[in-house]
Amino acid sequence: MRPFPGIEPPAVDHPVMEADVVIVGAGPAGLACALRLTQLIAAAGAASPLQPDQIVVLEKGREIGAHLLSGAVLDPRALRELLPDFPADAPLEVPVVDEAAFLFTERRAWKFPFTPAPLRNHGNYVVSLNRLMRWLGAKVEAAGVTVFTSVAGTALLMEGEQVQGVRTDDKGVDREGKAQSNFEPGYDLKSKMVVLAEGPRGSLTKQLSLGLGLAGENSQVYALGVKEIWEVPEGRFPAGRVYHTMGWPLPLTMYGGGWIYGLSARQVSLGLVTGLEYHDPRTDPHHLFQQFKTHPFVREVLTGGEMLRYGAKTIPMGGWFAMPPASGAGWLMVGDAGGFLNSQRLKGIHLAMKSGMLAAETIFAALQAGQPARPADYTQRIAASWIRAEMWKVRNFHQGFAGGLIPGLLHGALQQLSGGRGLWTRYGAEEGHARLVQLAHLGPGPKYPKPDGQLSFDKVADVYHSGTRHVEDQPSHLHVADLDICQDRCRREYGNPCQHFCPAQVYEMVEGEDGRPRLQVNASNCVHCKTCDIMDPYGIITWVPPEGGGGPNYDGM
Amino acid sequence: MKILVCLKQVPAKDAPIKVAAGEMWIREDVTYEVNEPDAYALEEALRQKEAHGGEVVALTVGPARAAQVLREALAKGADRAVHVEGEAAAQLDCFATAEAIARAIPGEHFDLIFTGLQSDDYGFAQVGVVLAELLGLPHATIIMHLEPTATGIRVKRELEGGYFQNVDLPTPAVLTIQSGISKLRYATLMGIKAAKSKPLTRHSLEEMGVTPRLNRQTITRLYVPARSKKTEMLTGTAKEVAAQLVEHLKNDARVL
Ligand SMILES: Cc1cc2nc3c(=O)[nH]c(=O)nc-3n(C[C@H](O)[C@H](O)[C@H](O)COP(=O)(O)OP(=O)(O)OC[C@H]3O[C@@H](n4cnc5c(N)ncnc54)[C@H](O)[C@@H]3O)c2cc1C
Ligand code: SF4
Numbered sequence: 001m002r003p004f005p006g007i008e009p010p011a012v013d014h015p016v017m018e019a020d021v022v023i024v025g026a027g028p029a030g031l032a033c034a035l036r037l038t039q040l041i042a043a044a045g046a047a048s049p050l051q052p053d054q055i056v057v058l059e060k061g062r063e064i065g066a067h068l069l070s071g072a073v074l075d076p077r078a079l080r081e082l083l084p085d086f087p088a089d090a091p092l093e094v095p096v097v098d099e100a101a102f103l104f105t106e107r108r109a110w111k112f113p114f115t116p117a118p119l120r121n122h123g124n125y126v127v128s129l130n131r132l133m134r135w136l137g138a139k140v141e142a143a144g145v146t147v148f149t150s151v152a153g154t155a156l157l158m159e160g161e162q163v164q165g166v167r168t169d170d171k172g173v174d175r176e177g178k179a180q181s182n183f184e185p186g187y188d189l190k191s192k193m194v195v196l197a198e199g200p201r202g203s204l205t206k207q208l209s210l211g212l213g214l215a216g217e218n219s220q221v222y223a224l225g226v227k228e229i230w231e232v233p234e235g236r237f238p239a240g241r242v243y244h245t246m247g248w249p250l251p252l253t254m255y256g257g258g259w260i261y262g263l264s265a266r267q268v269s270l271g272l273v274t275g276l277e278y279h280d281p282r283t284d285p286h287h288l289f290q291q292f293k294t295h296p297f298v299r300e301v302l303t304g305g306e307m308l309r310y311g312a313k314t315i316p317m318g319g320w321f322a323m324p325p326a327s328g329a330g331w332l333m334v335g336d337a338g339g340f341l342n343s344q345r346l347k348g349i350h351l352a353m354k355s356g357m358l359a360a361e362t363i364f365a366a367l368q369a370g371q372p373a374r375p376a377d378y379t380q381r382i383a384a385s386w387i388r389a390e391m392w393k394v395r396n397f398h399q400g401f402a403g404g405l406i407p408g409l410l411h412g413a414l415q416q417l418s419g420g421r422g423l424w425t426r427y428g429a430e431e432g433h434a435r436l437v438q439l440a441h442l443g444p445g446p447k448y449p450k451p452d453g454q455l456s457f458d459k460v461a462d463v464y465h466s467g468t469r470h471v472e473d474q475p476s477h478l479h480v481a482d483l484d485i486c487q488d489r490c491r492r493e494y495g496n497p498c499q500h501f502c503p504a505q506v507y508e509m510v511e512g513e514d515g516r517p518r519l520q521v522n523a524s525n526c527v528h529c530k531t532c533d534i535m536d537p538y539g540i541i542t543w544v545p546p547e548g549g550g551g552p553n554y555d556g557m
Numbered sequence: 558m559k560i561l562v563c564l565k566q567v568p569a570k571d572a573p574i575k576v577a578a579g580e581m582w583i584r585e586d587v588t589y590e591v592n593e594p595d596a597y598a599l600e601e602a603l604r605q606k607e608a609h610g611g612e613v614v615a616l617t618v619g620p621a622r623a624a625q626v627l628r629e630a631l632a633k634g635a636d637r638a639v640h641v642e643g644e645a646a647a648q649l650d651c652f653a654t655a656e657a658i659a660r661a662i663p664g665e666h667f668d669l670i671f672t673g674l675q676s677d678d679y680g681f682a683q684v685g686v687v688l689a690e691l692l693g694l695p696h697a698t699i700i701m702h703l704e705p706t707a708t709g710i711r712v713k714r715e716l717e718g719g720y721f722q723n724v725d726l727p728t729p730a731v732l733t734i735q736s737g738i739s740k741l742r743y744a745t746l747m748g749i750k751a752a753k754s755k756p757l758t759r760h761s762l763e764e765m766g767v768t769p770r771l772n773r774q775t776i777t778r779l780y781v782p783a784r785s786k787k788t789e790m791l792t793g794t795a796k797e798v799a800a801q802l803v804e805h806l807k808n809d810a811r812v813l
Contacts, residue, residue, distance in 0.1 A: 015745075015746075015747070017746055017747070062590075063588070063625075066588075146750055146753070148746055151746065168746065171743040172740075172743060180740065182741060184742075184745055187745075187746045308573070308575070308586075464573060467569065467571060467572055467573060468571075469569075553569065553572070555587065555588050
């Protein structure tokens with residue numbers, strides 16, 4: 001399958017490497033899949049149809065975890081199943097000790113009299129997903145699996161509708177697409193089974209979905225989470241405290257909310273989730289988060305502290321009805337790539353891991369039977385597991401928010417009473433960018449306060465704290481299919497929303513040589529959140545993996 | 558030719574660095590990577606091996622996390638690796654570090670020992686030079702190019718102001734390699750896989766008797782210089798002012 005229109009990779013022979021199973025993405029889903037496979041191999045002993053050195057994991061980050069960003073409150077259910085001696089030596093920051101939910105208005109914070117059931121976190125842990133996965137990744141490597149870091153999957157090797165492997169990224173290609181003296185062609189990894197564990201809006205997952213016309217009953221919808229880690233004076237916010245907020249600075253019509261989690265006596269994780277289905281194209285999730293921090297309640301936690309890290313990443317919110325078929329000939333989808341996320345609880349780690357484990361069991365059973373994996377087998381395992389039980393209950397949760405916060409809460413309550421059904425069995429949902437309203441129909445745009453450099457920051461300062469870096473001399477990994485649309489139609493109709501939704505200031509309208517505004521793409525700032533691929537109103541931006549190793553560095557996130 | 562390459566793991570270039578409490582060093586919660594000139598030293602060693610045969614051994618003195626730079630070196634083509642391991646490594650000065658290297662390689666008889674020109678973190682530019690002294694070998698610094706001769710090697714050194722110096726040296730010798738002298742190779746997937754079965758020897762700093770007590774330098778305080786602004790009016794005749802200005806540009810701003 002051709003990668004994407006527009007790129008002409010150097011025409012070369014690609015070295016071939018064989019592997020029975022190729023897993024694309026070393027997040028919780030991919031790593032759990034790999035580890036479960038090695039456990040099945042060990043249990044089968046000499047009769048095993050698979051060996052650990054026939055499993056490879058590809059990860060575009062410099063290290064395992066480099067591109068992982070999460071809240072995160074971990075529901076340990078899947079991890080406990082995967083590692084019976086859990087928690088043993090797992091790097092869990094702290095158990096959740098205290099929690100509350102708040103409704104924010106501009107000046108006040110109203111505490112919910114009780115924590116709504118889905119937000120209850122007794123028995124869960126506050127974790128850094130980056131640290132947790134570095135730990136799990138070491139176990140995967142110790143079990144004999146090769147994890148290729150700094151290596152991206154760039155194309156699927158297809159024979160008709162059959163996936164037969166993955167091509168990895170070429171290295172040493174210059175800005176114009178020409179091979180440099182240190183050029184290394186990507187490999188063709190030929191495999192029996194490809195596991196797509198790319199997280200939200202995966203680029204191979206997207207290729208496959210477009211190529212095979214895969215879609216759920218509803219369109220997948222996303223949210224963007226913008227996050228910082230702060231060091232704060234001791235005693236401000238205890239370790240293990242978990243706070244969620246709704247309302248301000250998000251208008252009542254918008255989906256999303258904030259969080260503050262105590263990581264340790266002196267560190268907090270905080271962020272704001274903004275639904276990527278807002279109406280006003282001038283909405284800026286990064287600035288909304290900066291504004292969130294100026295709320296008296298949040299300010300009190302942070303004053304006198306110091307921001308340590310920044311990052312942003314998308315979350316698939318569509319739930320059960322937005323999940324595409326999870327497998328087909330030669331491929332399986334796990335984790336966020338397949339939409340396995342409970343948006344009501346804002347939790348995906350446990351579902352990602354469980355889906356990875358079920359995928360491993362499906363693959364292993366097929367290899368044992370000497371047959372290609374049957375898609376129906378994976379679907380049945382999912383249906384029989386707690387994944388379906390958990391996701392079915394909240395199948396209509398996110399869609400209930402289409403009208404905004406208040407109707408969402410009402411629908412949520414109704415669904416809670418009716419086992420997830422609410423008023424309809426399936427609430428529909430359209431793609432998020434389709435909800436953008438043209439400027440002509442809107443009043444003045446949102447006004448965001450100017451960052452003060454202490455509590456709130458501009459995008460450039462924040463991106464510095466994401467540790468993002470790319471090899472400068474390479475083709476842009478953000479493909480804009482038609483620059484004329486940016487210059488003309490989009491400017492008039494939507495005011496170039498890419499300038500606002502990108503949390504890393506990659507897109508800027510600058511004055512061109514002809515005096516007209518021109519789109520400038522600062523690709524090396526990109527934190528790989530995928531928002532542009534999702535939210536551009538004309539669907540003309542395609543995110544492809546840059547040279548492996550490029551991107552953010554989410555230490556401790 | 559048998560070549561030793563000394564590599565150091567340093568905080569990544571664009572890591573958001575913060576001074577640690579106590580003001581003695583930076584906070585450790587950053588990402589690390591191979592020191593840039595060291596990567597060129599490795600590249601040069603691999604090129605020499607490709608051209609003239611031999612063996613390339615990669616060595617690092619560092620805590621457990623520093624094994625990463627050795628794995629990378631093996632994946633790129635080094636034949637084996639030596640990890641001189643200890644949590645105290647980060648507190649060693651250039652003298653103690655050179656001592657640790659010297660004690661880890663008895664009986665190896667390398668023809669050439671490469672280090673990077675200097676490290677991106679401390680920036681001493683001394684480890685290679687001190688190591689040569691400890692081993693009783695000749696050395697040359699800031700190497701741009703080298704080629705074997707009948708009696709040893711000829712190297713090209715970078716001097717200031719666009720000047721170079723060519724020097725003939727006998728081997729064995731220690732060379733400190735300049736950044737940017739070639740294009741770094743990428744590790745291939747085959748290389749990464751092959752690296753898993755290459756030998757990696759571990760020595761413990763403690764067992765070798767190397768501790769920060771050997772240090773001859775101490776850091777008393779680490780801080781971010783406060784930004785200050787100062788305006789100075791130059792007075793005198795136009796000629797005097799011009800002369801003063803030139804002095805300032807030369808000595809303070811150092812742009813001339
Ligand atoms: C702001 C935020 C807060 C969250 N809070 C919580 C929470 O509190 N609790 C919870 O349970 N969940 C939370 N989640 C969700 C959770 O983080 C995800 O569901 C989970 O990480 C999904 O795991 P995954 O393995 O499917 O994908 P990911 O974690 O996204 O991992 C995918 C990996 O694949 C790599 N990759 C992608 N494409 C390629 C390619 N082509 N080639 C090579 N490598 C590739 C990526 O670099 C990445 O390392 C949150 C998410 C966000 C963004
Ligand atoms: S360019 Fe796209 S993927 Fe990169 S940071 Fe901006 S919105 Fe996210």
